[in-house]
Amino acid sequence: MDHSRRGLVSRVCGGISVALAGCLGLGGPETVSSESLKEEHDAVVQTTDKNLFVPETVTIQVDDSVVWYNNGDREHTVTAYDDGIPEEASYFDSGDHESEQRARNDNLDGRLRTGDTYSHTFEVPGEYEYFCIPHERTMIGTVVVEE
Ligand SMILES: [Cu+2]
Secondary structure, X not given: OHHHHHHHHXXXXXXXXXXXXXXXXXXXXXXXXXXXXXXXXXXXXXXXXXXXXXXXXXXXXXOEEEEEEEOOOOOEOOEEOHHHOOOOOXXXXXXXXXXXXHHHHOOOOOOEOOOOEEEXXXXXXXXXXXXXXHHOOOOEEEEEEEO
């Protein structure tokens, strides 16, 4: 565990200022041990090698956080649909883009590799639809945020 964690951190932190921002927790995929995910977040969604979000739908309360965890070998993104989230909600995706179009244009940013996680806290009630850019045909998920 320590070994893989160190390997991942050195990959993320190895270079430049963009990576540094990720390491300081300012955005982008973060690294957490799998056991701690359920303690630290209100829902855990896995991205799988079958190109699915599991579970496909999660229901949480306002101010809860969801963490996506890639426990497979394929790379995935967590990318909100611009028109699939409540109007007052801020856009979210695993590459910290400001819109779906930016995320699509720049889709190598924000890919979760093996063991990577991405989390988001939902402050506005409603339904949020999101997808994985390379596997949009099968990877579409929903977060339901209750008041
Ligand atoms: Cu995918």
